[in-house]
Amino acid sequence: MGNISILAIVGSLRKESYNLQLAKEAEKYLKNKVNIEIIDFSEVPLLS
Numbered sequence: 001m002g003n004i005s006i007l008a009i010v011g012s013l014r015k016e017s018y019n020l021q022l023a024k025e026a027e028k029y030l031k032n033k034v035n036i037e038i039i040d041f042s043e044v045p046l047l048s
Helices: 018-030
Strands: 005-010 035-040
Touching (some): 018 035
């Protein structure tokens, strides 16, 4: 089996959203087992 890569896409108006917290914890827990990259879209302006 090859290397596993996980992409976590988060983006909320809250600085420490639950999704971001979960992604960071997963990154800490799995850091030696899989490749994890977190993309944070919180700085992207909202369009309506």
